[in-house]
Amino acid sequence: MVITSLCDNLALPGFAAEHGLSLWIDTGKERILFDFGQTDAYEANAQKLGIHLAEADFGFLSHGHYDHGGGLARFLAANSHAPVYLSPYAFEDHRNRLGNYIGLAPMESPRLLTRGCPGCHSSLWQGKFPIDTSGMTCQGQQEDFRHEQYLLLEDGGRRILFSGCSHKGIFNLVEHFRPDILVGGFHFMRWQSRQRLEDAAKRLLCYPCRYITCHCTGQEQYEILKQYMGGRITWLRAGQSLTL
Secondary structure (H helix, E strand, C coil): EEEEEEEECEEECCCCCCCCCCEEECCCCCCCECCCCCCCCCHHHHHHHHCCCHHHEEEECCCCHHHHHHCCHHHHHHHHCEEECCCCCCCCCCCCCCECCCCCCCCCCCEEEECCCCCCECCCCCCCCCCCCCCCEECCCCCCCCCCEEEEEEEEEEEEEEECCCCHHHHHHHHHCCCCCCCCCCCCCCCCCHHHHHHHHHHCCCCCCCEEEEEHHHHHHHHHHHHHHHHEEEECCCCCCEEE
16 A cells, blocks of 8 residues: 655645645555545645546545645546545534634535445544543534544555544553554644653653654654654655655
8 A cells, every 4th residue: 555645735846835735645456535625736746646537536535624624626627536435524614713714615516425434433432541622612513523533554464544633532542453554644733742742752752653644743742752752753745755
């Protein structure tokens, strides 16, 4: 399996960076576009890498925030056949702690499917660790992240979990799914306490999991995690590919 980052907060020289996420997943049997960035910058990065959106077998939207689904319309225009799997709650009214809208532009397409694809798991389960909402709301109520979903793939006997922002809590995800590899953001970018990050690193190391992170983990936060987790954690930036 090869994972290529098409959009991330960080990028290799010559590639566009933006606050967002888009991953191209080539399993050897099918090609998946996981999230669609904030704009169509992910498509320009894909073209530089020789990746064609029209060749995706399906798309997958992790949750209903603009930095993951802003480029969705562009994908639908570039690919005439691939279904896009998303939560039935993806287009609800999502706002940040300041009350600003952070959701998606309304759109309709027969290819936007709210039934789960193989490997798709919704977030409609309770975790053992508390959820940090960061003041976000949905439909005027405290956010419960029911619009978040995860993609779990099996490859060579390994469980590989893809998460956009892990809003339900990264500890809840590794506890619930017990993946061998977890790919995605941790949503630590607002964490300012070094002690909190050190404790997080120690807790993540308790699980036999390799972490490939990006986007909302936060670069400064990642550097602290890396000091404790070493080779168990890697940042994947736009333009980079990893073979698992």
